[in-house]
Amino acid sequence: MIPFLDLKNINQQYRDALIEACTRVIDSGWYIGGQELEKFERHFADYCGTRYAIGVANGLDALILVLRAWKELGRLNDGDEVIVPSNTYIASILAITANNLTPVLVEPNVDSYNIDPLKIEAAITAKTKVILPVHLYGQLAEMPEIMQIAKKHHLLVLEDSAQSHGAEIDGKKAGAWGDASGFSFYPGKNLGALGDAGAVTTNDAELAQMLLALRNYGSHEKYKNLVPGVNSRLDEIQAAMLDIKLQFLDQEVQHRRQIADLYLTEIVNPLIQLPLEQIDAEQYNQHVWHLFVIRTKHREALQKYLAEHGVQTLIHYPIPPHQQQAYKAWNALSFPISEQIHAEVLSLPMEPTLSIEDAKKIAQLCNGFEV
Numbered sequence: 001m002i003p004f005l006d007l008k009n010i011n012q013q014y015r016d017a018l019i020e021a022c023t024r025v026i027d028s029g030w031y032i033g034g035q036e037l038e039k040f041e042r043h044f045a046d047y048c049g050t051r052y053a054i055g056v057a058n059g060l061d062a063l064i065l066v067l068r069a070w071k072e073l074g075r076l077n078d079g080d081e082v083i084v085p086s087n088t089y090i091a092s093i094l095a096i097t098a099n100n101l102t103p104v105l106v107e108p109n110v111d112s113y114n115i116d117p118l119k120i121e122a123a124i125t126a127k128t129k130v131i132l133p134v135h136l137y138g139q140l141a142e143m144p145e146i147m148q149i150a151k152k153h154h155l156l157v158l159e160d161s162a163q164s165h166g167a168e169i170d171g172k173k174a175g176a177w178g179d180a181s182g183f184s185f186y187p188g189k190n191l192g193a194l195g196d197a198g199a200v201t202t203n204d205a206e207l208a209q210m211l212l213a214l215r216n217y218g219s220h221e222k223y224k225n226l227v228p229g230v231n232s233r234l235d236e237i238q239a240a241m242l243d244i245k246l247q248f249l250d251q252e253v254q255h256r257r258q259i260a261d262l263y264l265t266e267i268v269n270p271l272i273q274l275p276l277e278q279i280d281a282e283q284y285n286q287h288v289w290h291l292f293v294i295r296t297k298h299r300e301a302l303q304k305y306l307a308e309h310g311v312q313t314l315i316h317y318p319i320p321p322h323q324q325q326a327y328k329a330w331n332a333l334s335f336p337i338s339e340q341i342h343a344e345v346l347s348l349p350m351e352p353t354l355s356i357e358d359a360k361k362i363a364q365l366c367n368g369f370e371v
């Protein structure tokens with residue numbers, strides 16, 4: 001069986017370095033809020049091209065805490081509207097409702113899967129305060145256009161970069177476009193820890209200060225609490241693991257790109273719609289291929305056929321947020337593009353240890369699929 005994602009294989013590549021770093025942390029006697037975290041935060045901020053990176057417990061907390069910090073700083077109030085893509089992973093939306101803010105769902109472009117800038121403008125009201133674009137599956141949303149809209153309407157921009165570490169347009173990376181960005185280092189993400197972890201990137205010193213307090217009970221100084229904060233910290237051990245894996249991120253993305261190029265050139269089957277990589281002459285767009293997501297009207301049959309031929313695939317995601325039980329009030333609403341995407345998408349194996357031979361085999365199998 002060609003697995004969809006082989007985390008064990010991925011981490012085995014760095015086994016010696018990871019064990020050495022674990023040993024160093026164990027022997028240091030210092031497990032939270034120390035040099036390992038500081039080092040990783042500095043390296044990750046440098047990598048993204050931002051002034052600050054603030055480690056937190058996971059990607060959802062990164063998004064929740066930015067919105068929370070903006071409320072503490074008086075930039076947002078209860079009930080303000082946040083524009084978010086209707087086909088995102090539910091975490092982006094949970095971060096909004098967790099802060100008593102109002103999500104306004106906006107449809108994506110059906111081929112790039114990212115939020116449609118024209119539809120953002122149409123959704124702006126007097127209550128809109130934030131745009132929360134999600135760089136889905138590894139490709140940046142159309143950030144030059146989105147930042148222009150935000151500027152024109154005086155809106156804050158929070159990027160959800162959980163799937164797009166290192167993705168860029170014109171040399172500017174995920175995390176460096178908006179007023180702030182949330183990253184996840186969940187093990188299966190392109191930069192994955194060996195457990196839960198996340199970070200916020202920003203160039204805003206005031207926001208960075210507020211986040212440092214919020215993640216640590218609202219405390220800047222020991223036993224002094226500015227705001228009622230939470231416990232959302234990135235452990236020394238995970239920071240040490242991430243600092244090692246960050247050194248290999250670009251190399252891993254290169255391999256993902258090679259596989260994507262192979263799929264894009266070798267899969268030729270009218271029943272299968274390939275993902276759109278938005279490249280134009282002016283903008284060099286680097287997709288980091290967190291997922292390789294195809295569309296087909298015959299998803300169940302294709303998934304079954306690939307499984308019978310030894311290829312594991314997954315669906316990201318089977319149910320759109322507005323049809324989830326968690327958001328009952330939206331269940332009667334209609335978002336036809338999202339619904340089409342959720343009904344048709346299938347993710348092919350895509351990971352840094354997938355061999356070119358296996359990728360070729362998968363492409364050939366796709367070409368042999370018929371109904």
Ligand SMILES: *Cc1c(COP(=O)(O)O)cnc(C)c1O
Nearest residue numbers: 058059060089091092162184186
């Ligand atoms: C994974 C993910 C998150 C949440 O990250 P966690 O670390 O699992 O909390 C948020 N948004 C998107 C788009 C994600 O893919």
